[in-house]
Amino acid sequence: MALITVNKLTKVYRDGLVDTPVLHGVSFEIKKGEFVAIMGPSGSGKSTLLHLLGFLDNYTDGTYIFDGQDARSYTGDEVAHIRNQKLGFIFQSFNLLPNASVLENVKLPLLYSAISEKEWDERALKAIASVGLSHRASFDSTQLSGGERQRVAIARALVCDPEVIFADEPTGNLDSKSGGAVIDILQKLNEDEGHTIILITHETHTAEHAKRIIRIKDGLVESDDIINNPHRAGEVTFVK
Secondary structure, rough: EEEEEEEEEEEEEEEOOOOEEEEEEEEEEEOOOOOOEOOOOOOOOHHHHHHHHHOOOOOEEEEOOOOOEEEHOHHHHHHHHHHHHHHEEEEEOOOOOOOOOOHHOOOOOHHHOOOOOHHHHHHHHHHHOOOOOHHHHEEEHOOOHHHHHHHHHHHHOOOOOOOEEEEOOOOOOHHHHHHHHHHHHHHHHHHHHHOOEEEEEEOHHOOOOOOOEEEEEEOEEEEEEEEOOOOOOOOOOOOO
């Protein structure tokens, strides 16, 4: 069964009397355990689509089925639970608290979870170790390189063990070596731990690490292809 199904999904932004359509009827399915790249040029609607799939915004028309249930049938509390427990988010700008340590940043989603406070440090430290930053756990986030900050963001996304990880241009602010390490982490999370990864990118060399590429252009699905992935997740080399 598909984890995500969208059918003729549309999004129109309204500002007074002005309507700005962004998505014009997008349809596809994503199964559990897939690694999908949603690719397109700036302004194509790919980030808007991620916000809809991640319950960060409301769609205008069409159908969105998540985990077997119509997205609009979830209550506000259920949506909050989904965002906290089932979905993890990684953004281009990291979105870390500047005056907090790596450990404090990674623990943040646990504050809104049903997980016992006794487990918070253990869970957070495990997530930090999984991205190779145990030696930075007590460091303030402002003391880290860009690549390290993005790895903290990945650890934060992992701490509640979500089914789906949304990554919106996660390498956009990184040099090629740091960006490659981030993509390798996402690939290993998919291949070794079975997380569903939905990657938003405009970069072909980044999208090619996925197993499937959905191309968005002018608010429509231009193509949807399974790819023979030449990039296998090997040993991750972390940038110190």
